[in-house]
Amino acid sequence: MFPARLLGLETEYGIHVEGKGAADLLDEARAVVRAYAGTCAGPWDYRCEDPRRDLRGFRVDQLASNPQDALYDHPGRPAVSHEEQRSDRVLTNGARLYNDHGHPEYATPECLTLRDLVAHDRAGERIVLACARRRSQETGSHIQIYKNNTDFHGMSYGCHEDYLVPRDVPFERLHAALVPFFVTRTIFTGAGKVGVETDGPWPETPYQLSQRADFFTEEASVDTLHRRPLLNTRDEPHADPQRYLRLHVICGDANLSEFATALKVGSTSLVLALCELGWQPLFRVRRPTEAIRRLSRDPEYRWLVEREDGRTMRATDLQRLYLSEARRCFAGADAETDGILAEWARVLDDLDANPLSTADRLDWAAKRVLLETYLEAEHLSWEGELLRSLDLEYHNIDPDYGLHAALVEEGRLRRVVEETDIQSALVQPPADTRAYVRGDCVRRFGTAVQRIGWGRIGLRVEERTHWVDLRALVDGKVVHLNRRLPEAATLAEWIELVRGGKKDAGN
Amino acid sequence: MLEIRGEERTQRPVPREPWTKPADEGGPKPPDVRRPDPSDLLRRMRRVDPDQARRYRQRSGQ
Numbered sequence: 210m211f212p213a214r215l216l217g218l219e220t221e222y223g224i225h226v227e228g229k230g231a232a233d234l235l236d237e238a239r240a241v242v243r244a245y246a247g248t249c250a251g252p253w254d255y256r257c258e259d260p261r262r263d264l265r266g267f268r269v270d271q272l273a274s275n276p277q278d279a280l281y282d283h284p285g286r287p288a289v290s291h292e293e294q295r296s297d298r299v300l301t302n303g304a305r306l307y308n309d310h311g312h313p314e315y316a317t318p319e320c321l322t323l324r325d326l327v328a329h330d331r332a333g334e335r336i337v338l339a340c341a342r343r344r345s346q347e348t349g350s351h352i353q354i355y356k357n358n359t360d361f362h363g364m365s366y367g368c369h370e371d372y373l374v375p376r377d378v379p380f381e382r383l384h385a386a387l388v389p390f391f392v393t394r395t396i397f398t399g400a401g402k403v404g405v406e407t408d409g410p411w412p413e414t415p416y417q418l419s420q421r422a423d424f425f426t427e428e429a430s431v432d433t434l435h436r437r438p439l440l441n442t443r444d445e446p447h448a449d450p451q452r453y454l455r456l457h458v459i460c461g462d463a464n465l466s467e468f469a470t471a472l473k474v475g476s477t478s479l480v481l482a483l484c485e486l487g488w489q490p491l492f493r494v495r496r497p498t499e500a501i502r503r504l505s506r507d508p509e510y511r512w513l514v515e516r517e518d519g520r521t522m523r524a525t526d527l528q529r530l531y532l533s534e535a536r537r538c539f540a541g542a543d544a545e546t547d548g549i550l551a552e553w554a555r556v557l558d559d560l561d562a563n564p565l566s567t568a569d570r571l572d573w574a575a576k577r578v579l580l581e582t583y584l585e586a587e588h589l590s591w592e593g594e595l596l597r598s599l600d601l602e603y604h605n606i607d608p609d610y611g612l613h614a615a616l617v618e619e620g621r622l623r624r625v626v627e628e629t630d631i632q633s634a635l636v637q638p639p640a641d642t643r644a645y646v647r648g649d650c651v652r653r654f655g656t657a658v659q660r661i662g663w664g665r666i667g668l669r670v671e672e673r674t675h676w677v678d679l680r681a682l683v684d685g686k687v688v689h690l691n692r693r694l695p696e697a698a699t700l701a702e703w704i705e706l707v708r709g710g711k712k713d714a715g716n
Numbered sequence: 717m718l719e720i721r722g723e724e725r726t727q728r729p730v731p732r733e734p735w736t737k738p739a740d741e742g743g744p745k746p747p748d749v750r751r752p753d754p755s756d757l758l759r760r761m762r763r764v765d766p767d768q769a770r771r772y773r774q775r776s777g778q
Contacts, residue, residue, distance in 0.1 A: 234774065278776050281775055310777050311775035312774070355772075361769050361772065366777020366778065434778055459778065593766075594766060594769055594770050597769035598770075599761055599764055602761075612760065612761065615757055615760050619757070
């Protein structure tokens with residue numbers, strides 16, 4: 210994928226445990242994560258993280274929290290340390306598995322290609338499911354895991370995208386380019402949802418494109434748990450902060466469709482590449498948080514978006530402005546980029562001609578066709594709790610239950626990766642990013658790990674902690690290092706090799 | 717137009733394989749709007765507990 214940039218996906222999974230309620234989920238999600246049976250290392254290095262730092266150059270005093278969560282807190286619950294609560298595990302494939310606010314979360318290792326990213330995203334589903342099954346065997350209670358973004362009662366959880374971007378791209382340009390893009394990409398990133406979860410003067414909506422669109426009230430902010438923004442401004446680069454920022458995108462849906470995942474990340478990466486070239490659109494979308502909701506709920510699929518200059522455009526046409534510029538700049542760069550440009554164009558054409566013709570690629574269309582099939586067969590209408598339960602079951606990652614899994618099994622959804630790619634991603638990191646260094650460390654020297662994170666690893670050697678800094682390893686040079694790692698026979702040699710031959714006294 | 721800085725970009729050979737595989741190799745197929753085969757899918761859908769979504773409650777995530 211051009212340009213070569215580190216890409217990642219972080220998915221918070223929904224969890225339902227037989228006989229338990231939402232008040233138990235902090236403990237239950239923790240137990241699921243701790244049921245991971247493979248080789249892993251921890252704890253996580255939280256000292257390098259600061260989610261209150263804002264890309265716009267300031268730091269907020271506190272982050273907004275959802276007051277409804279307090280309903281699920283037990284005042285008398287035994288105190289658990291932050292480390293135990295999170296129960297971070299770093300896996301041999303370079304990924305991170307942990308308990309995030311009562312959701313098992315799987316963050317893929319850093320990837321350079323869409324094929325690797327999709328394979329690792331799918332591997333994450335298998336890993337979380339294996340943990341849940343193991344925990345179920347221990348307790349006898351059935352646990353179901355959902356890759357979705359809503360509980361249908363107003364609580365949402367995310368699937369975040371990560372893109373490494375040069376720091377010298379001005380925030381104003383990112384803002385101008387990304388907000389209209391995020392609003393309108395919903396037509397192919399939406400995972401589909403039965404009903405609406407926010408109050409307001411909205412007409413009855415039996416089915417909408419997006420799981421998440423109901424939950425954005427701000428255009429840009431650092432918050433993620435409450436008063437969520439379309440453009441998240443968290444500034445945690447996990448790389449040299451003078452040279453890079455990490456765009457943390459929280460407004461997308463969790464996609465089951467491999468095609469939708471690849472198109473979502475591939476098109477967004479190309480729009481960021483345009484920003485890096487100095488391009489930005491010459492218009493703004495009017496009231497973007499309202500626009501994304503209206504677009505998501507449009508029952509006629511006209512998808513009209515109002516611009517601040519007074520013009521109205523179809524979302525497909527607005528997307529074509531981005532596509533056209535991306536084609537002009539990046540066509541021919543490599544096979545994966547050409548693939549994204551071609552599929553992006555085809556999806557927009559198909560959405561214009563017959564939106565449901567994308568049911569072989571896009572989650573919202575696949576789910577809608579599935580639900581309509583059921584309603585016709587059972588002579589039912591778009592009403593009732595059953596439809597929400599069917600919606601939920603689309604996202605069940607257990608192939609014995611999930612409706613998406615059944616569609617895949619029948620060959621009705623297009624694939625991006627092979628089964629062998631997913632099997633490999635369960636244990637192997639991408640060979641061309643720093644995730645390989647992290648995974649190799651966990652596999653060979655996991656017991657020496659004192660702290661581990663995206664940007665550095667603390668290793669215990671002879672009673673001293675030696676820090677290995679991964680923040681500079683974000684470009685192509687890391688491939689050469691990755692190839693040489695097997696040369697290091699001991700941990701001390703490994704540390705020296707990763708440090709580029711420089712010895713350090715440790716601390 | 718600004719140039720992308722070469723030293724920050726990975727220099728790798730252009731992959732030869734397409735983004736997805738051709739239809740005859742199990743990859744992308746033309747848009748197919750046929751309704752799913754009712755036999756298996758409907759059987760699975762009929763098994764879904766109609767109260768599952770009502771019971772499904774989560775904490776807020778990010």
